[in-house]
Amino acid sequence: MNRPLPLTELQLAVEEFTVVFDKGSNTKKNFAEMDASEVPYVASLSPAYHEDLLNIPISDYTQLDVGEKKVSCYLAKKEVWGKEKSLVLYVSERLRAGQIHGLYQALSKKNSNCRNSRIN
Numbered sequence: 320m321n322r323p324l325p326l327t328e329l330q331l332a333v334e335e336f337t338v339v340f341d342k343g344s345n346t347k348k349n350f351a352e353m354d355a356s357e358v359p360y361v362a363s364l365s366p367a368y369h370e371d372l373l374n375i376p377i378s379d380y381t382q383l384d385v386g387e388k389k390v391s392c393y394l395a396k397k398e399v400w401g402k403e404k405s406l407v408l409y410v411s412e413r414l415r416a417g418q419i420h421g422l423y424q425a426l427s428k429k430n431s432n433c434r435n436s437r438i439n
């Protein structure tokens with residue numbers, strides 16, 4: 320059975336890799352351990368805990384070419400769990416389209432339910 324190797328068994332120099340956190344791994348303890356190890360890492364932040372970032376106007380974002388797509392990004396610095404971090408905010412058009420579609424579906428269902436309750 321294949322099992323993940325502990326980082327110490329990979330025999331790589333710190334400069335050769337970057338650890339990527341998913342939201343489930345974002346804990347104060349994990350960030351402190353990564354900061355102490357000096358291993359480069361990338362992590363996502365939940366907007367629910369960083370509402371100030373949501374108030375940055377989209378007009379302040381910069382259009383960047385990523386592959387064949389244009390992506391709206393904003394670079395910022397912010398203290399996260401006691402340490403200043405570099406942040407890259409981006410607008411996911413795919414996520415936005417999915418959220419709008421879901422909103423329209425929910426509104427359509429509510430509208431239909433209202434109409435049906437008036438008929439009965």
